Amino acid sequence: MTEAVATPQHMTAGLSRGRVILATAGTMLALLLAALDQTIVGTAIPRIVSDLNGLDRLAWVTTAYLVTSTTMTPIAGKLGDLFGRKPFMLAGMIGFVLASALCGLAQDMTQLILFRGIQGIFGGVLFATVFTVIGDLFPPEQRGKLAGLFGAVFGLSSIVGPTAGGFITDHWSWRWVFEVNIPV
Template sequence: MITQGLSRNRVILATAGTMLALLLAALDQTIVGTAIPRIVADLNGLDRLAWVTTAYLVTSTTMTPIAGKLGDLFGRKPFLLAGMIGFVAASALCGLSQDMTQLIVFRGIQGIFGGVLFATVFTVIGDLFPPESRGRVQGMFGGVFGLSSIVGPTAGGFITDHWSWRWVFEVNIPVGIIAVAVVLAGLPYVRSKASWRDIDFWGALTLAAGVVPLLIALSITRDHAWTSPEVVGLLALAAAMLAAF
């Protein structure tokens, strides 16, 4: 086990940084909701406001299994760091958005890196803790989601009322930088003998091509009937791609 070569303080440091990264990604699923009215008032695009949330969910859900496999092949630390750095950069872009289209695109990019974080943080537990301790630590990590669902809407409303909706995204920047520094110092890098030839590119492509239309179909049922051509077409495409997977 990797923990045999790590001090207790370093394990605690790596765990704290990893949980902080997970908290950032989880919060962004809930913190934006209470800022939506201000965002619409500032950027307009009322007809597309649902995509501010949907874009993040679609890309993060699609990226999670892909990033998990890549982390298994090439090591968790590089992907965790890349996920956090990309997430911070995308958060900055979200805060700088000048119209609804830009915000939706940047939220999609943010979701990609959020998916990397979701996939990587839980697998890091296996690198840091022996089998008898993993269940307890996984419970702690799972509690982060519960915390984010409680804190997110309240924090989003407070930040929007006292500063600006842009700070809902930009607050991730200093916190993310701290998380990067902590993980960089505490988390060990485990080298892997895997190569790019070990990646199932076809599987990744068909999985993404199946999950994306499925999630989009489910999200547009608020405005379209289940029997509408748009929903039926997306569900058919999702079924075909997932069958190919």
């Protein structure tokens, strides 16, 4: 049986303020990737359906992501407890970006739904890891403030996602709503 990875009460004690800010910003960026992808696709759906002739499977583009993300979040949380957060954070980011690229390359609705499901798996890993990292990095008296800050990322993605999705779809292509994750 594997033993849980021991983590101190909080890990920021030995880090400089700059490193704490960098770690927090990087973690927030990972969350923004996953959260934004839940909202950015909505405004591109009409073009996706038109381009891929997929009106009959329209709902699955979003559902595949949400179901796999929701399913994977508690699993990734437990695995992160057992094996450490860093490998899961890195795997989540790399997998999410690769799955985003695949979504942008999809040639039919079946491929897009499959790739969105894969993207959701890695999005779930990011969701789980990001919020547990707050507990690892910060002492209890600071966690509420950080949780609120990280929660604001969801609010920001709810505003920016549909707006960016519409702009990107109108000016470039629906495929770019997925490809936009690659440089980030």
